[in-house]
Every structure is written in structure tokens, then in C-alpha cells.
Amino acid sequence: MKSRLLDIMDAQYLPKGDITESGRWFYTATQSRNITIGCGAKVELLIFDSDRFEADCDEECEATIDIRLEGGAELKLVHVITHDSVTLLNIDLRGDAQCRVTEVMLGASTLKVTSSLMGSNAHFDLNGLFVLVGEQRGSVEVDVNHLHAETTSRTLFKGVASGVARGKFSGMILVEPDAQRILAEQTSRNIVLNEAQILTEPQLEIYADDVKCSHGATVGQLDSDAILYMRQRGLSLEDAKRMQVEGFVSDVVMHAAIERLMEPLQGLLSEKFKQL
């Protein structure tokens, strides 16, 4: 299924050095990288861990990816993690830069995304999901730092855990004292099945007064009325549960930053959901 991602992405391997022109690239998330996207460049980037992940990996499968968007640059990033790993993703945005990220985390991994908005009219948008099954442990941290006035951000992260898996989401919106006229939103939605647990911690730290920030977090279980309804139409209990979970995360995939990756991402998820 991952090769399908690559086929559909139809992109070149990301070269070393700055990206100054618009284009489409992919990169395997096994080594740390520094990526600068030059002024006004419009870039689509797929980062994923290859099937020869362990072989390609640096020690402990830990990678730091630093991305810097210069003024007016646009990045659409889809980041797929299927192996157990630690990834630090740092994204800095200068004025007028726009960044849309889709995170799909299907391994027992640790992911930390830090976005710093450093110039007016910069916008950071993140849709993400994690799925943990069996005895997997995973955690996601998303820190959005509004360091400059007139910046906006929106984060939606969905988590699913089944079996005895343990998941954690922590979110932080930080607004610096001089960063006025900020719009920031962070939402964490989670579903737990069986004995699994998900802990979610949304936090706000706001030092400016002219801001509009919101956060919300929920952890719930499958809707038993919906399960009953689906079974009444002939679906097995397992299919009904799976279908509901797929429905729960569907908006993350439907709004994938790179639209044509929607279908292979759906495929990856369907594979994973067989283990629920």
C-alpha cells in the first residue's frame, strides 16, 4: 500500500539543499533533514517510512525534520509513520507562509510537531490521526507557537486505540505577549475500544489580549446505538465497529493536504483497521 502512495504521488526524491522552486517531492523519514522552502515556492511533500525502514534507520529510529518556510512559501505535507519510531517535526513559518499538514501515525511511535509562526499572515493547518492496536504505546505532541501578530492556526488530531493500547495526545497553543490578533484552534478527538486508554491534554498559554483561541478534547467509546443500527442491517459486530472507526477518522483522510493521496491513505488505514 505504501508503494501505492509513492506511485500516486508521482514525485522526485527530495534533493539536498534549499528548495527554491515549486514542485513535488518525497523523502523517506529515516534520517534527520533540514529543508528550507524559498520565498513564494509552492511545494508538495510526502514523507513516509519505507518498507526497508529498519535497515535504513539511524540509531534508535529517531529523526528530526526541520522545515522552514520563507515568506509566502506554501507547503502541503503528508507525513506517514507506520513503524515504531521517534520523529520530531519542526516547522517555522515566515510572513504569508501557508502550511497544511496531514499526519498519519500507525506505529507505536512518538511524534512531536512544533510549529512556530514568525511573520504576519502565516497560517498553520494540521489534520492528524493515530491508530494504536494490541499492546502498542504511542504519543503525539503538537505545539503551536504564535510568535508574531496576525497569525492563524488550526489543529485537529484524532486518536483510536484498541486492545490494551495506550495513547497520549498533548497539545499546546502558545501566544507571545506582542502577538495580537491571533486566531488559533486545537481539537483532540479520541475513541477507545476494549481496554485501551487515551489521555488527552490540551493546553493554552496566552500572553496577549487580542486573541481568539479555542481548544477542545474528547475521549469516547463507539456509539452502541450506531452499532445496533448497522447490525440490524446485517453487518457483523466486527464490521460495524470497524466501519464506525473508519467513519470517525474519515475527515482527516478526506481533507488530506495532498488530495490525490486520499485513496492510498484510505487503503493504508483499512489495512490497519483489520487489526482493531
Place this chain on the structure above:
Amino acid sequence: MLKVENLHASVGEKDILRGINLTVKAGEVHAIMGPNGSGKSTLASVLAGNEKFTVTQGSVEFMGEDLLPMPIEERSRKGLFLGFQYPVEIPGVSMANFMKMAVNEQRKARGEEPLSAAEYLRMMKEKSAIVELDSKLTSRAVNEGFSGGEKKKNEIFQMAMLDPKLAILDETDSGLDIDALRIVATGVTRLHTNENATVVITHYQRLLDYIVPDYVHVLYKGRIIYTGDKTLALRLEKEGYDWLINNYEE
């Protein structure tokens, strides 16, 4: 087709059905009426296999088989359909995908091959026309953002897709405006054949102008206390339940 004998069911400590007897044959339409809280919806839920209720006594035979040990989905695959009083919204699950899975499960149970995409689309188009369901709705999430009328039409659309032997329609007419009621009721009538049967649970005689029942039963305190023909519904509409209830002794 359906033979219910001395059915008792409870939720927690509370007895709700207290000895139901009901026989439904192929080709028949039965209406079940009765005051609020008499157990009508519980009867529908128990027949569908809702695990919230516990059957404490009695038996139910459906198509010659013992219905009670079967899980919900098996009852459905054997041809029992429940039209929900409150159809459930399922965010993110498209109506078309959901129904495709349901139809193919039913086919699998009958030993038939799954439908091809083209066959399925044709079937959806044909069946949605029966209840004048906007084709846009089938590409939306199940019942999400549907109006009250659309939800009920959607129930009958699903009934048309699944072609059940026995359809139990739990207050399918509640919350419908006059036009929607006509469309839903006409749809049900069109789906009725000599091979299948329909049980409608309703508060209103109006629905029965379209779906003409062979029998009208009055459920009260968990028992069927009176059975008549279609004229009974007219009398109940005019006179209420008092004349029946006052004569009823436990």
C-alpha cells in the same frame, strides 16, 4: 412467518412485555397501536434482537426457526427488518458504502455473489426512487444532517434495498409532514407482496389510510388486549383507548 407465544421481556428489573401472543402470516399487514409506554417499541426491539432487553419467558418462531438465540445480524440476514423510530446518525460512514455492505451480507447469507458496482448503482437508483429519496443523500454520511422526513424515507429506502420477509416499522410516521407521510406510506405499500409481511407500530390512523392493515392490535401494559380489523383504528382515533383500558382487568 412469525409466531410469538407468551413473550415476556424486561429491562433491568422492569417487566415490559408480559405475555405477547402474535401470529403474522405472509401477505399480511398488522398494525400495533396503544398508549405511550405500553411496550410497542420494546416489542419491536426484542424481535430485532436488541440486547438491552432480556427475554424472560416465551418463544418466537420466525420462518420456522427459533428466533431468540439468533444475534441481531443473523435475524436481519434471515429477512427481519426494523424501521427505527429514531434512525441513528453515523458520522463519516457514507450511506452508499453502508448499504453496499449490508446488501452483500444479505446476499452472502443466501449463498449469492456480491453485486458488481454497476448492479449496485442501478439498484440504488431504482430503490431510492420508490421513496423519492434525493440521490445526493446516498452519498452523504448515514442520516447525518438528514431532516426528520429524510431519515424516515431513508429507512424505507433501506427496506427496499434489503427486501425483507418481515418488516417491523416502529413509528415510521411520527414527525412526518403530510407529503412525506404519503411518500413513505406509499413506498411501504409498493414493497408489500404476498410473500412478505409488515408490522406497523403507530399512534395515528392516518398512516393506515395508505397501509391498510388486516389486523389492528392494541397493546397495553405489555399485553395485546384487543384485536380487530381496520375499523378499530378509526374507532380508536375517535374515542381514544379509555373504553378498552377501562374494561381491562389484569
